[in-house]
Amino acid sequence: MIEIIQRGPKAIKTCPKCGCKFSFEKNDVRINRYEYTGSQTYYISCPQCNATLDIYLNIFKNRVGDS
Numbered sequence: 001m002i003e004i005i006q007r008g009p010k011a012i013k014t015c016p017k018c019g020c021k022f023s024f025e026k027n028d029v030r031i032n033r034y035e036y037t038g039s040q041t042y043y044i045s046c047p048q049c050n051a052t053l054d055i056y057l058n059i060f061k062n063r064v065g066d067s
């Protein structure tokens, strides 16, 4: 049986606007901070059409079994 011990650093996303599929790393993620609420969201720009795509950082959770 093959098991993933640790997931790779790259995540894959498909752009809903242009359909391009790309991989990215945590370093590529930008932070959008809201002054009023203090909350922040994470986004990445599509390398093909430059659309801003919201992402969730838990996509990078490393250990199997984390939820």
Ligand SMILES: [Zn+2]
Residues within 6 Å of the ligand: 015, 016, 017, 018, 019, 020, 046, 047, 048, 049, 050, 051
């Ligand atoms: Zn795109």
